Amino acid sequence: MDAILNPAAAARPAKSRLRTWGPLALVALLVALPLLPLPNFWIIQLNYIGIYTLPVLGLVLLTGVGGLTSFGQAAFVGIGAYTTAYLSVNFGLSPWLTLFVGLALTGISAAIIGGITLRMSGHYLPLATIAWALALYYLMGNLEALGKYDGILGVKGLTLFGLEVGQQRVFYAVVWTFSLVACLAVIRLLDSRSGRAIRSLAGGSQMAEAMGVNTLRFKVGIFVLAALLASISGWLFAHFQRTVNPSPFGLKMGIEYLFMAVLGGAAHVWGAIAGAGVVKLLEDQLQVLLPKLIGTSGSYELIVFGILIVLVLKYLPEGLWDFIDRRLPRPQRPVDWRDAAELPARAKPAAGEVVLDVQAIRKTFGGLVAVNDISFQTRAGQVVGLIGPNGAGKSTTFNLVTGVLGLSGGAVRFRGEAIGGLSSRAIAERGVSRTFQHVKMVPDMTVLENVALGAHLRGRKGAIAAMLHTDRAEERELLREAERQLQRVGMGEWMHELAGNLAMGQQRLLEIARALCADPALLLLDEPAAGLRHKEKQALADVLRSLRASGMSILLVEHDMDLVMDICDHIVVMEFGTHLMEGTPAEVQQSPKVRAAYLGTEH
Amino acid sequence: MDFSIASILTLDGLTNGAIYALLGMGIVLVFTVTRVIFIPQGEFVAYGALTLAIFQTGKVPGTVWLLLILAAVAALMELVSTWRHRGRAAPALVAAARLFVLPAIVCAVSAWAAPRNLPLAVQAFLTLCIVTAFGPLVYRVAYQSLAGASSLVLLIVSVGVHFAMTGLGLLFFGAEGFRNPSFWDDRFSVGPLNLNGQAVIIFLASAALIVMLWLYFERTLYGKALRATAVNRLGARLMGISTQSAGQLTFAMAALIGALSGLLIGPTTTIFYDSGFLIGLKGFVAGVIGGLASYPGALLGALAVGVIESFGSFWASSFKEVIVFTIILPVLLWRSLTSAHSDEDH
Numbered sequence: 001m002d003a004i005l006n007p008a009a010a011a012r013p014a015k016s017r018l019r020t021w022g023p024l025a026l027v028a029l030l031v032a033l034p035l036l037p038l039p040n041f042w043i044i045q046l047n048y049i050g051i052y053t054l055p056v057l058g059l060v061l062l063t064g065v066g067g068l069t070s071f072g073q074a075a076f077v078g079i080g081a082y083t084t085a086y087l088s089v090n091f092g093l094s095p096w097l098t099l100f101v102g103l104a105l106t107g108i109s110a111a112i113i114g115g116i117t118l119r120m121s122g123h124y125l126p127l128a129t130i131a132w133a134l135a136l137y138y139l140m141g142n143l144e145a146l147g148k149y150d151g152i153l154g155v156k157g158l159t160l161f162g163l164e165v166g167q168q169r170v171f172y173a174v175v176w177t178f179s180l181v182a183c184l185a186v187i188r189l190l191d192s193r194s195g196r197a198i199r200s201l202a203g204g205s206q207m208a209e210a211m212g213v214n215t216l217r218f219k220v221g222i223f224v225l226a227a228l229l230a231s232i233s234g235w236l237f238a239h240f241q242r243t244v245n246p247s248p249f250g251l252k253m254g255i256e257y258l259f260m261a262v263l264g265g266a267a268h269v270w271g272a273i274a275g276a277g278v279v280k281l282l283e284d285q286l287q288v289l290l291p292k293l294i295g296t297s298g299s300y301e302l303i304v305f306g307i308l309i310v311l312v313l314k315y316l317p318e319g320l321w322d323f324i325d326r327r328l329p330r331p332q333r334p335v336d337w338r339d340a341a342e343l344p345a346r347a348k349p350a351a352g353e354v355v356l357d358v359q360a361i362r363k364t365f366g367g368l369v370a371v372n373d374i375s376f377q378t379r380a381g382q383v384v385g386l387i388g389p390n391g392a393g394k395s396t397t398f399n400l401v402t403g404v405l406g407l408s409g410g411a412v413r414f415r416g417e418a419i420g421g422l423s424s425r426a427i428a429e430r431g432v433s434r435t436f437q438h439v440k441m442v443p444d445m446t447v448l449e450n451v452a453l454g455a456h457l458r459g460r461k462g463a464i465a466a467m468l469h470t471d472r473a474e475e476r477e478l479l480r481e482a483e484r485q486l487q488r489v490g491m492g493e494w495m496h497e498l499a500g501n502l503a504m505g506q507q508r509l510l511e512i513a514r515a516l517c518a519d520p521a522l523l524l525l526d527e528p529a530a531g532l533r534h535k536e537k538q539a540l541a542d543v544l545r546s547l548r549a550s551g552m553s554i555l556l557v558e559h560d561m562d563l564v565m566d567i568c569d570h571i572v573v574m575e576f577g578t579h580l581m582e583g584t585p586a587e588v589q590q591s592p593k594v595r596a597a598y599l600g601t602e603h
Numbered sequence: 604m605d606f607s608i609a610s611i612l613t614l615d616g617l618t619n620g621a622i623y624a625l626l627g628m629g630i631v632l633v634f635t636v637t638r639v640i641f642i643p644q645g646e647f648v649a650y651g652a653l654t655l656a657i658f659q660t661g662k663v664p665g666t667v668w669l670l671l672i673l674a675a676v677a678a679l680m681e682l683v684s685t686w687r688h689r690g691r692a693a694p695a696l697v698a699a700a701r702l703f704v705l706p707a708i709v710c711a712v713s714a715w716a717a718p719r720n721l722p723l724a725v726q727a728f729l730t731l732c733i734v735t736a737f738g739p740l741v742y743r744v745a746y747q748s749l750a751g752a753s754s755l756v757l758l759i760v761s762v763g764v765h766f767a768m769t770g771l772g773l774l775f776f777g778a779e780g781f782r783n784p785s786f787w788d789d790r791f792s793v794g795p796l797n798l799n800g801q802a803v804i805i806f807l808a809s810a811a812l813i814v815m816l817w818l819y820f821e822r823t824l825y826g827k828a829l830r831a832t833a834v835n836r837l838g839a840r841l842m843g844i845s846t847q848s849a850g851q852l853t854f855a856m857a858a859l860i861g862a863l864s865g866l867l868i869g870p871t872t873t874i875f876y877d878s879g880f881l882i883g884l885k886g887f888v889a890g891v892i893g894g895l896a897s898y899p900g901a902l903l904g905a906l907a908v909g910v911i912e913s914f915g916s917f918w919a920s921s922f923k924e925v926i927v928f929t930i931i932l933p934v935l936l937w938r939s940l941t942s943a944h945s946d947e948d949h
Contacts, residue, residue: 069755071762116932119939123640123754127891128935130884135928142921255762262759298773306767310745310760317756 018328023270030176034169043168045280047240050175052276054233056260057182057269058226063258064266065190066222067202071254072113072129075136076227078249079106080234082140085152085244095158099235103228110227114220125223133251140246151245158239167240175236182229183269185467190269192466192475193459196449198222200442206404207440211518212428212457221463252302259305263312265319267444274321279305332496333448337483340476343458345519346431348551349380349415355522355553356432361400361410361420363393370396372577373410378522378570383544383554385568387561387588389598393577394557395437398526401555402434403427415521429457433520435511437527437557443500447491447510450499452482454517485513489543504531512543522553529560541567565589573597610796612913618802618871620909621809622864626886627893627901628816629860634895635833636853638754639746642761645883646768647861649876651734652869653772654862656781658726663717665775666733667710674706674736677743684748702743706736723786731862738858739851741768746854747847765880772876780878783869805867812863813902816856829853881924885912888931894938904934 034043055073063069083102087093093101117128141149158165158174165171189195197218200208205215238244256279264275286301294300312319349355356378363371371393378384386394399405401412403424412420419427433454441450455478461471486492489509494502499510508528515523529537537560544554544567558564564571565585573580573588575597581588588594626644633641650666657664678699686695709732716729745764749756787800820826832839832849840846861883868874868882889908893900908927915923 063755067753067755069758113932116936116939120935123758123895124891124935126758127640127887128931131888131928131931134881134884135925138922138924138928142925255766258759258762294774296777298778300770300774302766303770303774306763306765306770309763309766313752313756313760313763314748 080231265321616913627889649879651865
């Protein structure tokens with residue numbers, strides 16, 4: 001019970017033995033298997049599973065984490081396979097060279113498809129990849145140079161330092177080295193600055209963009225990365241089978257890869273291996289069993305797969321691996337960042353300097369004027385409140401300042417620079433940070449990781465650095481800053497908790513800490529006190545006061561009048577999109593106009 | 604290429620395009636009302652064509668048994684869920700019977716009619732009834748309980764349904780292909796054009812269905828209710844529109860469109876158990892050209908797809924599929940450059 005009321009009090013092991021030793025045990029098992037007197041048949045099965053793991057791992061990244069999906073993985077496998085088969089058979093190039101040619105071709109095609117479709121809403125990517133997979137399939141099947149539907153025969157096996165790799169035990173070592181290295185790379189990627197950005201994609205782009213994440217770039221990035229993993233798989237496939245033809249690269253296989261990811265657990269790296277293994281073994285059994293049962297041969301396993309997909313999504317939407325993952329204790333992240341260097345901070349405006357200058361901004365939706373020539377200023381070390389009855393246009397004003405909506409007229413200047421018309425990402429880069437009226441966070445990341453997302457723009461290291469772990473020094477600096485900002489809003493003890501477990505008030509504080517992580521000169525808070533209890537409101541007021549004392553300029557939209565009157569230096573009142581009045585809290589409180597706006601006039 | 608070849612190709616393309624237009628509109632319809640990207644649309648085409656083909660041989664089509672099984676599964680699911688929800692047996696039985704009775708009658712009539720070699724038109728009508736009955740049942744069994752899920756999940760469900768329906772098609776129809784007899788064998792010459800009866804029927808039927816859909820959505824309360832559901836599901840529910848019935852009705856219409864397309868295309872080409880998929884996907888390309896939202900857009904897109912396909916098969920016959928499916932990329936590029944912003948769908 002205590003654990004439910006106060007999750008921080010629950011025993012949180014610093015380490016989970018299973019989580020540390022589990023992957024190592026898996027590696028040990030995989031190393032041991034070929035040394036055992038296992039029949040070659042099983043080694044070959046395991047080779048297939050390893051080869052399938054790669055494209056499925058790409059889907060874990062793309063679908064399970066990024067919330068996008070593709071039916072084109074098999075087509076990218078095909079590009080990798082055909083490239084190496086064609087070049088090594090016709091030109092005698094070394095497979096170790098053609099691997100990179102295949103990767104380049106795959107990367108370019110994925111970048112083009114992703115670049116074209118990912119600007120639009122999510123369902124265009126799967127549709128485009130379906131069309132692309134079909135087009136490529138028929139292209140491979142009809143090109144004379146690629147041997148039409150017969151494909152390319154006589155592909156040579158791999159050689160390593162003059163040693164023939166073969167198809168069984170040595171090949172097994174090659175396949176699983178690639179697969180496990182890829183798993184490790186994806187795990188490292190997900191636990192990094194880029195990884196946090198990727199994990200924020202599935203929740204919609206607004207919050208990520210406000211934190212300075214270039215969501216389009218990351219979406220295209222994970223699509224390309226998934227395709228590259230598929231390409232490596234195709235390269236292995238070609239040199240394993242010693243022949244390529246279009247059939248394993250058709251749309252059916254593309255759908256099967258997606259099924260492997262969904263069944264295994266699309267949000268977990270280890271789910272890729274689980275899914276590839278279960279589906280491959282199941283398929284083998286069904287291909288023998290069903291024709292016997294029915295009496296004629298045919299791909300009847302499709303029926304079982306189809307029904308299974310629907311059942312899994314209904315009753316086991318997180319997949320098989322989640323079943324295990326849920327039962328393992330979730331270890332705390334080891335705190336290794338306390339002595340990291342401090343992140344460089346931007347030059348702050350001098351006290352009293354005008355930070356935000358809003359000049360007659362206007363927003364029309366068709367014939368409706370939602371914001372009608374609103375002007376106000378905020379200064380460094382000042383809290384400005386923006387109040388008004390519901391529907392007054394406060395949130396629209398907010399969205400105009402932060403670049404979520406485009407201006408219909410007027411100008412917004414931030415520290416002297418015109419920012420009207422810039423994207424919300426570009427505005428965030430200049431030092432404007434915000435929270436959201438409806439909390440937007442990544443529920444399955446810890447509080448600390450969510451807050452560190454706010455420091456995205458203060459880091460430089462990318463995906464490759466994360467995979468190679470050369471980003472660790474910077475990562476420690478980012479996490480140190482995240483913890484510091486959490487302490488600042490009084491949330492330090494919650495940093496290891498999953499953000500989805502927090503109460504509403506804590507979620508709002510998390511958003512403030514995340515906004516502070518960006519080292520802003522202007523902080524925009526959209527109803528930060530909504531859902532907060534009395535004590536929490538007092539704590540919030542204290543936080544805002546200390547921020548003001550440190551020279552921050554704050555623009556506050558809030559309905560809680562006690563809080564507004566208590567901490568604002570200056571208040572702007574809006575009604576029906578227009579500027580009603582502005583002044584000190586005392587002036588606003590005494591204004592009959594404001595009273596009339598909120599309560600109506602006496603007659 | 605001279606004028607007569609070009610005119611033949613254009614006519615041929617427009618004929619196929621008319622069928623793609625039907626399918627494209629079915630896909631747009633399902634997507635707007637239920638957010639389901641309905642990959643299995645093409646399976647109904649194959650089911651329609653093959654059901655009629657089996658009727659022609661005087662046997663009971665496998666779809667009849669499949670329909671009976673599916674109706675039983677759907678009724679069972681309805682029984683359990685209503686019983687749990689309402690806690691009493693009587694309404695649960697009524698709800699289950701409502702799903703089961705109509706398909707069962709269709710099955711009984713079909714089984715009775717099959718060996719009697721009735722006229723083609725009657726068999727065609729029975730085929731439409733059988734395949735249309737699949738629509739609501741497929742929605743009930745696969746989609747209804749997931750109606751609130753993200754469109755990504757619904758898409759993956761669609762893929763599962765496509766797999767299952769293709770496999771079941773193989774099971775119930777076998778791997779053999781069929782070509783149906785023409786509904787109308789006459790040929791006419793209109794100036795330089797040679798029209799055959801089947802093409803005329805395709806044009807007329809497509810046009811009639813398009814007009815009927817338009818009337819339905821513009822002039823009837825049910826049609827307006829579906830449009831309301833498409834715009835805002837929650838709002839529609841608050842107005843007393845059942846999104847479940849809306850979903851089942853939409854799927855029935857999609858199945859009807861698929862079956863009709865199957866009947867129309869059956870005499871022009873040999874249909875196998877898995878032929879529907881490619882035909883349906885061409886409807887998809889048409890739907891995407893219309894942005895999955897615009898019916899006239901889907902119609903124009905479909906005619907374009909048909910014409911491109913027929914010219915493609917003349918110039919580079921082995922690459923016609925490559926050409927048809929590659930045009931989606933420039934279309935998407937054009938759409939992404941013209942649509943101002945990526946939408947925030949949360």
